[in-house]
Amino acid sequence: MSKTRFVLIGGFLGAGKTTLIGQLARRYVADGRRVGIITNDQADDLVDTQNLRSQGFEVGEVAGACFCCGFDDLVSTADRFSGDDAPDVILAEPVGSCTDLVATVILPLQQLLGDRFELAPFGVLLKPSHGRLILGSGETKRSGFSPQAEYIFRKQLEEADYLMIGRKDQLGEEAVESLRDSLSKVAPGVPVLSVSPRDGDGISEVLGLIESPMAAGQRLLQIDYDIYADGEAELGWVNLSSHVTAENAVDLDGLASALVGAIGQQIVAQDGQIAHLKVSVLGGDAQAVANLVSNESTVDVGLAAAREMSGKIQLIVNARVAIDPDLLEQLCRQILHSIAESKQLQVDSVTAFSLRPGRPTPTHRVTG
Numbered sequence: 001m002s003k004t005r006f007v008l009i010g011g012f013l014g015a016g017k018t019t020l021i022g023q024l025a026r027r028y029v030a031d032g033r034r035v036g037i038i039t040n041d042q043a044d045d046l047v048d049t050q051n052l053r054s055q056g057f058e059v060g061e062v063a064g065a066c067f068c069c070g071f072d073d074l075v076s077t078a079d080r081f082s083g084d085d086a087p088d089v090i091l092a093e094p095v096g097s098c099t100d101l102v103a104t105v106i107l108p109l110q111q112l113l114g115d116r117f118e119l120a121p122f123g124v125l126l127k128p129s130h131g132r133l134i135l136g137s138g139e140t141k142r143s144g145f146s147p148q149a150e151y152i153f154r155k156q157l158e159e160a161d162y163l164m165i166g167r168k169d170q171l172g173e174e175a176v177e178s179l180r181d182s183l184s185k186v187a188p189g190v191p192v193l194s195v196s197p198r199d200g201d202g203i204s205e206v207l208g209l210i211e212s213p214m215a216a217g218q219r220l221l222q223i224d225y226d227i228y229a230d231g232e233a234e235l236g237w238v239n240l241s242s243h244v245t246a247e248n249a250v251d252l253d254g255l256a257s258a259l260v261g262a263i264g265q266q267i268v269a270q271d272g273q274i275a276h277l278k279v280s281v282l283g284g285d286a287q288a289v290a291n292l293v294s295n296e297s298t299v300d301v302g303l304a305a306a307r308e309m310s311g312k313i314q315l316i317v318n319a320r321v322a323i324d325p326d327l328l329e330q331l332c333r334q335i336l337h338s339i340a341e342s343k344q345l346q347v348d349s350v351t352a353f354s355l356r357p358g359r360p361t362p363t364h365r366v367t368g
């Protein structure tokens with residue numbers, strides 16, 4: 001029996017991991033390979049899971065803990081993909097505020113389950129908007145996040161076997177060169193690709209590295225878990241799910257954008273810092289996902305439904321923001337109701353879950 005290629009794609013919140021995994025999965029499927037995808041979050045109701053399922057992929061979810069703290073859940077999720085044989089490839093997306101994944105996920109999988117999984121080199125996607133500010137020097141260095149959260153951002157890059165500069169479509173050559181230069185200081189000697197997960201530019205090169213014989217998990221981190229825990233705890237986390245009924249047809253993309261835009265505005269007004277704010281709107285088999293990835297960015301419809309619908313619609317908000325989580329939940333609820341009113345939607349139910357991630361306590365940790 002051949003082993004399953006296990007591919008972990010790391011990177012900060014909003015870097016483009018889900019979009020990249022969708023592209024990689026499409027390429028593998030076109031090549032006749034069976035793919036399983038695993039998403040991950042601190043709570044249920046994941047926009048990413050719905051997003052990838054609506055694209056037709058088989059998706060398992062590890063919810064309630066990151067991969068490192070929910071290692072056994074990660075393995076049992078990998079076991080649950082349907083069919084008699086294991087998938088040829090598993091693409092897994094860890095929580096975007098997680099790091100130390102070489103020590104806690106890649107090497108333990110290789111060492112404990114190496115008879116079933118063959119680990120691909122660990123690729124980490126750089127989010128250019130925050131990369132410029134966090135890795136830059138001098139006056140411009142102001143990401144809006146604390147030094148502890150910036151520490152996580154750097155550590156994620158330091159442990160990569162290869163790095164990818166994302167959103168190439170929005171960067172000029174000079175910007176790519178400047179980011180390459182910054183990355184060469186954080187992770188000297190590590191291969192760097194530039195990619196546009198959205199339009200697929202650079203995906204063949206990523207696949208080339210994933211399939212290459214490069215060893216997985218070559219860079220064990222030196223990391224201070226006190227700083228890591230403080231950085232994670234700075235982020236407020238809200239997952240909200242609501243069922244509404246539309247009397248009249250409503251544009252799903254417009255509804256997702258309106259929610260993200262209004263919640264984003266309130267976060268900025270309350271001095272919060274957006275790491276990733278996403279809203280999924282599901283009507284029948286149509287889905288729209290709208291995103292904000294920083295306070296400065298504009299609303300982006302990453303997945304368009306291009307459909308108007310009436311009847312039952314589900315809304316899911318996933319917000320990861322440096323702000324008090326209770327306040328974040330309160331403002332998400334308020335905006336949901338005011339947008340529903342303005343669009344003549346009847347709100348049938350709302351459930352929400354807010355938290356600050358607790359201190360990571362990995363199931364396994366390889367130290368050398």
Ligand SMILES: Nc1nc2c(ncn2[C@@H]2O[C@H](COP(=O)(O)OP(=O)(O)O)[C@@H](O)[C@H]2O)c(=O)[nH]1
Pocket residue numbers: 011012013014015016017018019020096166167168169170195196197198199276290291292293300301302303
């Ligand atoms: N312009 C541009 N936007 C992208 C690209 N890849 C992803 N995005 C957008 O970046 C946002 C975050 O992407 P997502 O894949 O959800 O990031 P994740 O949090 O790392 O999984 C979404 O609005 C995507 O549409 C890209 O190549 N170019």
Ligand SMILES: [Mg+2]
Pocket residue numbers: 017018019048093
């Ligand atoms: Mg994602």
